[in-house]
Amino acid sequence: MADPILEVISLTKCFGAIAASDGLTFSVERGTIHALIGPNGAGKSTAIAQLSGELSSDTGRVRFDGQDVTRWPVDKRARTGLQRSYQITSLLPEFTAEDNVAMAIQSQQGHSFRFWEDARRDQSLRVPAQKILERVGLKGFADRPVTSLAHGQQRQLELAMVLATAPTMLLLDEPMAGMGQSESLQMMELLRPLRGDITMLLVEHDMDVVFALADVVTVLVKGQALATGTPDEIRANPDVRRAYLGDY
């Protein structure tokens, strides 16, 4: 029954005297959508950065898919299928939408020490890139420079790039940040069918989204996991209520 794809074991990260992660321990079951919530400054983004490898951890361990990845750099973790998206849109701004997705696909096709053939005419990159753009609803925007895309479209593109790498697990850092109501709904419709295929760890402020999507919720307070459970359990948990109301 229990088949954790990601295990976080007493992870710590200090910035000076402040412990952003303070013995953080939780695990994510394969195929689930697992939400990470908590008040501002609880250490959610720090945790994501530690899991993706962008921040090194002071102590503790991270196991992903049966391997200890604690000391692995970002790119190595990404290649084994642990992908992240960013809270603030992070794209390749001088490329077109299709170029951006093609770069994600290219990273999946082995090394890029190929110096001669024109990559923009390579159908093994371009065709799948177009398919993924279509899937996230960006058909017709393939040749647009990404800077000319609307904010919501850039978020969709961000998701397209992450999906293009065929990840086994996604770390989604506020995928709906800055989105309007309808864009938010659209993004949810994109994420929902991926459940089962791709495990997702979702950081999100919008509780409606969390309770609509997540199978499991972990509440983070002061760098520690305060509670983990189903959305209903979390809703009913008195500790969680206190933490959110501020008289913790």
Added chain:
Amino acid sequence: MEAKGPFPGIRGIGQMMFLNKLLSVNPNGRTKAVVITGLLLLLLLPFLAALLDDPFLVDIASRILIYALVAVSLDLILGYGGMVSFGHGAFFGLGAYVVGILTHHSYEGTTIAFLPGDWEGTTQAFIQWPLAMIVSGILALMVGALSLRTSGVYFIMITLAFAQMLYFLMISIPTYGGEDGLNIWERSEVPFLDLYDSQTFYYTCLVLLLLCLWVCKRLVKSRFGMVLQGCRQNETRMKALGYPVYRYKLTAFVISGMIAGLAGALSANHTEFVGPGLMHWTRSGEIMVMVILGGMGSLFGAVLGAASLLMMEEVLSGLTEHWMIFLGPILVVVVLFARKGLYGLLVGKGADNG
């Protein structure tokens, strides 16, 4: 957002509007026209010099081609890879020294100093030039391996420091002329070619430059080139996509160093002299100015930058010793108002596919 024409920054001024209009017809056709005009000019230059009865012109033009080659090599990592190497003079100078040292020993009939075994000098271009590229490439591998672990200002400073180290190293080796440098008594030997003939030398440089432009053009459009450009735009994202960016940047750095080494080998033949001055940081700065003036991220722009800087130097230094006084403001204007350099001014919006 969309900038129209070559002067997006000062669109409000009436005259400039006119200039924009005049220049911005069919950008793609214009790219082609500019490149073809430039190519024809380079091909026909020796005939032009003969017509004008000015043989010195071919000599200056050869110098331009050699510096164009270094500028292209720097543009590859600066314009496409976003690596601001402030030590490119080191690779250029080392390539020149390889030719200088080999010729020196060949002339004196001695063996190469500081190396185990008895290696003799040679004047054969087919040994000298590839060796210059390899030695410069090895230096680039060492410098790059260390400096690419940093970024931003630190990267600039470390590349600068390495170049200055090499500069002082060459000053302190009296065997190879120390501060005075080495005179080269024989130019490289190429079968069937006489490099002493200034036209032959010019065309040799031109062929090598065009070859290098072609190779670099393919390179920047390839998968490798796309990764390189991705690193310039957003390195964090490239890592998150799974690219080990360090390896790609280091490879580009080495390729760039090798091309600079080849340019150095040509320069040694051209001036028949090598000295530590080739490695001085002011030389590295000059190469960087060429790239910025011509337009970062367009290979043809680097050629244009080298040509315009050296021609400016030629013309202005005839007027006054302090010709740099004029260069400064020109550079400021280009940086402020022509985002893609002189090449961007010429071809307008199509500047990206240079």
